[in-house]
Amino acid sequence: MTGVRIAAWLEERIDLWPLRHLIQKKVIPVHRHTVWYYFGGMTLFLFGIQVATGILLTLYYRPSGEEAYESVQFIMTEVQFGWLVRSIHSWSANLMVLTMMIHLFSVYLTQAYRKPRELTWVTGMLLFGIVLFFGFSGYLLPWNVLAYFATKVGTEIAGQFPLVGPVLMRLLRGSDEVTGATVSRFYGMHIAILPALITMILGLHLFLVQKQGMSVPPAVERSHAGRPLPTMPFFPNFLLRDLFGWFVTLGVLAALAALSPWELGQKADPFAPAPAGIRPEWYFVFMFQSLKYIPAKIGPFEGEVLGVLGFSLGGLLLLLVPFLDKKSALGEPSPLFRSIGIGIIAYIVIFTVLGYVAPGAK
Numbered sequence: 001m002t003g004v005r006i007a008a009w010l011e012e013r014i015d016l017w018p019l020r021h022l023i024q025k026k027v028i029p030v031h032r033h034t035v036w037y038y039f040g041g042m043t044l045f046l047f048g049i050q051v052a053t054g055i056l057l058t059l060y061y062r063p064s065g066e067e068a069y070e071s072v073q074f075i076m077t078e079v080q081f082g083w084l085v086r087s088i089h090s091w092s093a094n095l096m097v098l099t100m101m102i103h104l105f106s107v108y109l110t111q112a113y114r115k116p117r118e119l120t121w122v123t124g125m126l127l128f129g130i131v132l133f134f135g136f137s138g139y140l141l142p143w144n145v146l147a148y149f150a151t152k153v154g155t156e157i158a159g160q161f162p163l164v165g166p167v168l169m170r171l172l173r174g175s176d177e178v179t180g181a182t183v184s185r186f187y188g189m190h191i192a193i194l195p196a197l198i199t200m201i202l203g204l205h206l207f208l209v210q211k212q213g214m215s216v217p218p219a220v221e222r223s224h225a226g227r228p229l230p231t232m233p234f235f236p237n238f239l240l241r242d243l244f245g246w247f248v249t250l251g252v253l254a255a256l257a258a259l260s261p262w263e264l265g266q267k268a269d270p271f272a273p274a275p276a277g278i279r280p281e282w283y284f285v286f287m288f289q290s291l292k293y294i295p296a297k298i299g300p301f302e303g304e305v306l307g308v309l310g311f312s313l314g315g316l317l318l319l320l321v322p323f324l325d326k327k328s329a330l331g332e333p334s335p336l337f338r339s340i341g342i343g344i345i346a347y348i349v350i351f352t353v354l355g356y357v358a359p360g361a362k
Contacts, residue, residue: 123201218331
């Protein structure tokens with residue numbers, strides 16, 4: 001009864017009809033690829049966990065070279081359940097990148113980027129880039145040895161961009177080297193600039209998804225030519241399935257955080273030599289490993305510069321896929337772009353594995 005009264009109270013002040021209409025009328029297509037629809041919501045759920053645990057961590061974290069490590073140590077040893085909150089924050093960040101990658105490539109392979117969803121794809125790609133930068137900026141904040149040298153390598157790679165590289169590297173570091181100023185700068189980006197950006201773009205992305213509805217792969221459309229596709233109501237059928245996926249994700253996250261707490265390691269020492277086998281977070285390893293295989297000089301050009309340019313060009317082409325894949329826009333098979341997508345996935349998997357098992361990787 002209380003819920004009904006609250007709804008009636010709100011109804012008198014706010015017109016809830018559009019929301020009721022959306023809940024009552026929204027349907028989800030049912031076909032053999034429906035399972036991929038759940039990964040978007042799963043990513044959103046993990047993002048919510050990131051926000052909640054991140055706010056709790058900011059209550060004790062101090063962003064400076066002198067205090068960052070000690071404040072994280074205090075969180076893990078003195079604050080009640082502080083170790084668990086930090087562990088959940090770190091593990092959920094990694095799971096969010098994983099579910100987002102699955103969501104991105106499932107959208108790609110089912111050609112859900114085609115007309116009229118070009119902007120949905122573009123906003124999704126921008127969100128993916130922001131999430132990767134979230135991970136990069138957050139990795140340094142504990143100010144431990146691995147974070148220090150990984151950030152040093154990562155910002156050096158950013159410095160390889162022609163023309164803007166040196167400026168970009170100094171902008172990221174806040175000085176010529178990775179110092180306490182870099183921690184303060186990364187913290188500002190991590191809790192202010194990136195959240196503001198992701199809130200705006202995520203709002204637009206979700207609006208477009210609701211406005212346009214779920215995409216159906218062209219192959220499924222062709223197989224049902226002239227016949228309506230089976231659907232299920234969003235509420236409660238799809239929502240309950242979504243919630244089940246969230247509970248499973250929460251269970252996996254809780255198990256990882258409790259059984260394998262995120263370690264703090266040793267405090268960063270800029271004067272110490274880099275430890276053997278240093279590498280970035282797993283989702284950057286394929287790029288890191290690729291750059292290792294590129295010769296120092298390719299003709300008159302620096303090999304690393306060409307490698308960074310290649311990855312930038314690849315990201316740009318992926319962003320523009322809806323505008324390049326003309327066949328998908330017409331609902332026709334597009335074997336070229338499908339092969340490109342499978343090739344990218346294979347490349348990421350192979351070079352990530354090499355980053356961990358190749359000679360010299362440990």
